[in-house]
Amino acid sequence: MTLRLLQRIALFSFVIALALPPLAAAQSAADTYKGKCQACHGPAGVPSDGMAKAMGLKPLGGTDVQAMSDSDLTAAITNGKGKMKPFKGTLTDAQIKDLVTYIRTLKK
């Protein structure tokens, strides 16, 4: 079972490596989101009720967040906001830029 999972991960990585560069970038932003953002912001940017209450989170695809400019979104991710720590140093500028593009795809 573990071996099968590893084979799947290997196959998945291989397929991603073959994908067109824009597609690969979108995929890696989705992966970064899953690994670093989803715990608070929730799948597809929709936080659980508990998280939303505890942290004052708004859905990333909702009007309030989508009304923010790209540079505001970039600044929030880079420098942190409220209970979110700064991602400067953890993520590259390119990764943060890809995440902003990803957040735009969550628009309702």
Ligand code: HEC
């Ligand atoms: C520890 C929980 C946590 C994690 C992890 C986290 N955030 Fe946040 N994020 C927050 C909180 C809290 C706010 C501020 C909400 C507020 O006060 O409006 C916020 C705000 C934002 C905002 C500004 C929009 C807004 O609602 O104010 C963006 C964009 C954002 N986060 C993106 C991300 C991205 C991208 C990641 C992953 C790299 C991430 N966050 C990881 C908790 C988190």
